[in-house]
Amino acid sequence: MVGWYRKEGVGPAEGLTPASGNYAREAGSLMIDHRTLIIYGDADMHLHPGLWQGLDAWVPDPELHRIEGAGHWILEQHPARINALIRSFLARTSGAAPAAAAPVGVDA
Secondary structure, three states, X not given: OHHHHHHHOOEOOEOOEOOEOOOOHHHOOOOOOOOOEEEEEXXXXXXXXXXXXXXXXXXXXXXXXXXXXXXXXXXXXXXXXXXXXXXXXXXXXXXOOOOOOOOOOOOO
């Protein structure tokens, strides 16, 4: 899917290249001004670590977690770990106590 976006050239104008795809000029800043959690597997064949380089220019202070050995289907491969990371992030950023979770299998 990432390749499709690259091929389509969706995005704002750059230099002499006009905006293309479904880019909306009125969308305003492309900055994300909310706390952001990013979890990725270092063995993902589709989302390479280079995607996260320079991300802080668009997302101030992102919380980035690399799961060693996880591939593209990280939710299926490490459900307990991903669940714990999301619950912890929400508890710290929303101010609400996390809800009790049903037990899930231990991820490797």
